Amino acid sequence: MSILINRDGLSFLTYNPATKEVGRLKSYDFQENVAEEELHEYIKKYLAEQGVTDQSYSDVRLCIANNLSTFVPEPLFDENKRATYLEDHADIRKHDFVSFDNVSSTDAVNVYIPYVNVNNMFLEMFGSFSYVHASSLLLDILSKKAADIEKNNPYWVVHIQHSLTYFFVFTNGQLAFYNTFSWQNETDLLYYALAVAKNNKIDLNKATLWLSGRISPRDETHQLLSNYVNTTHFLMTSKALKTSNVKLLHPHHHNLLLELHACEL
Secondary structure (H helix, E strand, C coil), X not given: CEEEEECCEEEEEEECCCCCEEEEEEXXXXXXXXXXXXXXXXXXXXXXXXXXXXCCCCCCEEEECCCCEEEEEHHHCCHHHHHHHHCCCCCCCCCCCCEEEEECCCCEEEEECCCHHHHHHHHHHHXXXXXXXXXXXXXXXXXXXXXXXXXXXXXEEEEEECCEEEEEEEECCEEEEEEEEECCCHXXXXXXXXXXXXXXXXXXXXXXXXXXXXXXXXXXXXHHHXXXXXXXXXXXXXXXXECCCCXXXXXXXXXXXXXXXXXXX
């Protein structure tokens, strides 16, 4: 089972490891942005309502989406100093647990703050499980697909996950920029996109903007971005999982969930 969580909602899928057939894929949006201290209670309630907690699973994976992360070049990373890497990116409290992911497909380490209360709940609920940050999974996906995208040309990527948007800029197939922003409307998202483009000297007439997550062809967000960016494409998953049973209209909405099972982080 794969589960994706953030403070706005969650989604999960179950699949047969032998056939790779997805059995269920469900998404749920909270009515409001849930406080970190209460997040585990909302997640537990929904999973129980869906009958997820009554089942046993051979592999449980959790993907954490928040804006409390930063990438560090692997040669410069010191595990004993991991909290210091986040000082300019997050308000770190003394009791915060700082975790990290080694992104094997690149030379980067992602340092981040997970939701400890959710992790503890998962230990009680499922026993063993693994977890990874959303930006680590995204970078792993993008690095592996670089050759299929346009490895020798600058390109940028935006992944929309509820009220968070993740921006990546690649040059010569290597990560050149990463940041996460909170947004409330399409104008906010456009502002951040244009700022990222300006600061990274992206030519809006030449560089392709790849789109992932909760954005659909010709919806208001896509149309607004297309007014300023000449070329946009939607990033599709590897199709390792078979989704015929769930009939997804826009598979790219669930890129993280569909790729989590294959993550080697």
